[in-house]
Amino acid sequence: MTITKNIEGSKSTIVLGGRLDTVTAPEFEAAVMECSENAEELVIDLKDLDYTSSAGLRVFLKAQKIMMKKGSLKVVNVKEEVMEIFEITGFSEMLDIE
């Protein structure tokens, strides 16, 4: 899995690629914690993400809970395969997906 972080003032972006499985989910969690620390807006770009496991979904939920208190979380460029998982699990309604 690839993770690219970009922090610009109060806006942070995380770009994910590859497969977000149980082994790689902690890396994503660490990126969320780092990028959300001073952020009012967190954007998670999934343009190259092919799969998310249950552990990955837990991190999305954690990110949503953190950012609800501090500002907003946006999930963008979701591929069809990942969107299907979000829809089946109800995450498509929990997250702000563009």
Place this chain on the structure above:
Amino acid sequence: MKITSVKKDYGLNAAAVDEVSEDFQAFLIQLGAKKKNIILSRLTVEEVLLDFIDRFGEDGKFTYTKSKFLGKPYISLRVEGEQFNPLEKGNADDAFGNWSNSLISNCDYTPSYSYERGANVVTMSFAKKTLNPIFKLIIAIAAAVLVSLLKLVVPEDVISFIMADVLDPLYNAFLGIMATVELPLVFFSVACGILGIGNNSVFGKIGRKMIIRFSAIVFAATAFAAAVIVLLFNIVNSAEDAGFVLKGGLKMLLEIIPKNLADPFSSGNAMQIVLMAIVISISVIILGEKAGTISNLINEGNRLIVDITKNICYLMPFFVFVVILNLIWSSKIRLFLKMWVPIAVYITILILFYALSVLRVSFRQKVNVFVLMKKMLQTFLIGLGTASSTAANGECSESLNKQMGVKKRFVDFGQPTGSVIFMPSTAIGFVVCAIYMAYYYEMKISLSWIIISVFVCSFVAIATPPVPGGAIAAYSLIFTQLNIPAAGVAIMISLDVILDFISTAFDGSFLQLELIMQADSNNMLNHKILRKK
């Protein structure tokens, strides 16, 4: 299909979760599972393993087994250690309970948990595709009609011998078996339901309100049906003044209290069973963790009794064959043929109640009546064509979300909950048939008897889970409770094959209408989508 059995030990760690998850996905593809079920099952297995890791730490171990039992493929995850059920989620993530609960409720494969010799075992089995049960029943009826023609060529004394020494004992034996399970079935179903409502992690606040509303509407539907029958037909043959009705009601209330714990089971009193289940489950909720063992016992008892009932009901087509053959040979088929009357009354009442429900939603949500009915039509037709709520569930959920604007989170929670306890059409069917059979057998029908029948039919419709054989248990309980001759049960079992198609179709529509209303009151309804033509 050749399945290679696997039994492998792993450390409880992330890499093992991914390896098992990959293998499990390949297994599901091999079984020909639907894509949605593959995603849901795989995530469920991952969630179970993650919960085991959270509980036992990465020092623990688990055993992954993939095999077949009696020709049925299954997988199991086994972790040694103190008792911990990962399928019962603790902390609620939101008002609906934990999100991962929806994985289990939406998946066609339900995992089960057991604690065996110091190990936590989660099993998921995959049933083979079998013939729709309703087709088996239709084949059984057709076979009975064909075999009944033997009466034309076989001597009368042989027919009498078969009836007295074969069919009657078989009928009584099956009824006896059903009587053994029907009362525990109701007891555990009610107790488990109340424990679930009391447990915030399972249902949440919105869930509790939802269940209360579902129950209230089932009562309203049953009372509506009884009122229509009383107003349209002159069936009340036992006059009572207001004081007597009140006295009857009070007597009914007092009779609900059992003499002792065993009495309701020995006398087959369904109302007393329901009361006992309510009292015990509320006490368990109040006692909290102190009564954790009893709570687990009730949940495990419920799983056990539902499984036993399902297994007994594999014999159902054979039982229907026996009942129909006996009815034809004993000339009681005349009563069966007269049953077009309650069927016609049932359909009329259903249409009236359906019209009122549609108008209510149309008026409150400002949506065109025909637009609303068109959106519900597909689910209705699937129910009518298959008599299977399972077959209609997918379309019901999809149309609620995509055409009626109910948010997916709400549908994912409300649809499975409603399909278990919200069956107003079934309750209407119970009360119509109970009143008709009482009329047919020239029983004394008073206003207080009608009121009692409304309560009994509503309770039984809510309390009886929608498992195969549930209808037999329900009719048997209702008839015992209302003192209707037991011979009527045989008629109802045969008739239920037809009623099932109608009630499944209407119950699906009633559920959609009610979920629209409940979604609106919880700000989970997109009116634009609902009103869109």
